[in-house]
Amino acid sequence: MPGADKKLIMNEKAEVFFSDHEEKIEEDFENPYFRPEIDRGALRKILLESLQPTTVVWNSHFISMEKENEGWLLHFKNSPSVYADIVIACDGANSKIRPYITDIKPFYSGITMLEGNIYDAEKKAPNIHKLLSGGKIMAFGNNKDILMGQKANREIGFYASFKADERWATNNGLNYNDKTEMLNWFRTSYPEWSHIWDELFENTTVPFIPRPIYCMPLDQHWKALSNLTMLGDAAHVMPPFAGEGVNMAMLDALELSDCLTSEKYTNLLEAISAYETTMRKRASVIAKESLDNGELMHSENALENMLSLFSNHSTLDKT
Ligand SMILES: Cc1cc2nc3c(=O)[nH]c(=O)nc-3n(C[C@H](O)[C@H](O)[C@H](O)COP(=O)(O)OP(=O)(O)OC[C@H]3O[C@@H](n4cnc5c(N)ncnc54)[C@H](O)[C@@H]3O)c2cc1C
Known part of the structure; x- marks a missing residue:
């Protein structure tokens, strides 16, 4: 998605402190700070199309496995058991x-992200869509963030990201299907934030998805x-x-x-x-x-921290 790596860094009032939208970004895959974007769906399609059509056996919900001979006998919820010489687990977090x-x-990182997606964003969230301008926005204010990016098919994906108790997602009593309730939550939890951001909560295709963020121990x-x-x-x-x-x-x-x-x-x-x-x-x-x-x-000085990080990470073509 050429251009989707362009970014704006803002504060809670949607004031812009960093923009690379007017700059020519050098497309240099050798540069570790070049961050080309690809939509999940497009990447999945490329990977699947590189395989023989029968390589992936769909609708095979793994339940358990047991040792058999030199390998494993795998059991699935909805299909027959299968023997494998070698098993490579790539079944996610x-x-x-x-x-x-x-x-x-x-272990829990201390941060929870609340995800929302807006389809047909140009029509449904015109102001945010214009602000985003096909790239990314990272907004920081009062230890809380809003992070968002352009996705394929005119979709915008965004996260309200904040520090919270590990059980926040299940204990907060919120109805993730109720946009008005979620907007009220945003107004209460992000009180200093401009009403510009409300458009996100008003136009999300429900449900919102809470994502407590985890990490494997670094010394495992x-x-x-x-x-x-x-x-x-x-x-x-x-x-x-x-x-x-x-x-x-x-x-x-x-x-x-x-x-x-x-x-x-x-x-x-x-x-x-x-x-x-x-x-x-x-x-x-x-x-x-x-x-x-x-x-x-997610610290008090998040805006300053990120401005300094990105001024050191430039991929802008200065020539
Ligand atoms: C909020 C959030 C934002 C992120 N943003 C980015 C980003 O911008 N860029 C980035 O690079 N990464 C991002 N990540 C991380 C990224 O999503 C993961 O690192 C990546 O998806 C890992 O790929 P994976 O194939 O290991 O696992 P997954 O993508 O989780 O795939 C696991 C697969 O296994 C299947 N599966 C699970 N259990 C079973 C079972 N029992 N039987 C059969 N199949 C099963 C699942 O259906 C799924 O298809 C983000 C993560 C989160 C939580």
């Missing part, structure tokens, strides 16, 4: 397979197995404040496939062990960055 590898659990370790491993959020869920979750998951998949097909390793245990050692080390550095960014973005 609440992985049902991860416990077969380790007991280590994610487990004993490698010869017939079972994991990748992506199943292995290292982390807060989204470095925007690296999908990059990490894809790099895991690439590195794991390299290890499994490399002649460097004499057996599967060695190959999986090498993959996991590198993966844990890499993911832990990025998870730390994500946690640190989360703190910076």
Whole structure:
């Protein structure tokens, strides 16, 4: 989505403190601060279309598995059991397979994000749509944030992001299907924020989705197995404040496939062990960055923090 990486940094009154909308952003994939955007749906389509049509067996809800011979017998809710020589868990943050590898659990980051999506945003939320101008907005005020971005099909996705108790999502008594109630919550919880932002809450396609943000311990370790491993959020869920979750998951998949097909390793245990050692080390550095960014973005000086971060991260073509 060319242009979707352009950003505005604002305060709670929607005053702009940083904009790269007028600048030419250098498209340089070697530059670590070049942040090209892709919509989830488009990426999913590209990945699926790169596979043989029968590779993905849809509607297979994994329930449990047990050891059988050298491999595993997997049981599903709605389809017959299947034997596999090797299982690669990529079933996300609440992985049902991860416990077969380790007991280590994610910890709550202290931050909850409340997600809303607005379809046909140009018509439904014209003022926000104009402000966003096809890019991203990060707004900071009084320890709270609003983060949003242009998505495909004229959709806007946004998050109200704030520090909250781990059980906030279930204990707050809010009806996530009731836009008026959610707008009232916003007005009460973000009292200093301009009415410009109300348009988001008035036009969200309900339900709103609360997302308590979790992270795997940075020093996690487990004993490698010869017939079972994991990748992506199943292995290292982390807060989204470095925007690296999908990059990490894809790099895991690439590195794991390299290890499994490399002649460097004499057996599967060695190959999986090498993959996991590198993966844990890499993911832990990025998870730390994500946690640190989360703190910076939800602190009293969030606006100043982010202005200083982005002035150091420029990809603008100065030539
Ligand atoms: C609020 C928020 C915002 C984010 N923003 C960004 C961002 O801007 N950029 C970014 O890179 N990352 C972002 N992330 C992180 C990103 O979403 C994840 O890192 C990424 O989706 C991980 O991919 P995955 O394939 O490991 O897991 P998932 O994308 O969670 O995929 C897991 C898959 O497993 C399936 N599954 C689960 N359980 C079972 C079961 N029992 N049986 C069968 N299938 C099952 C699920 O249906 C799903 O298809 C964000 C995360 C959150 C919470």
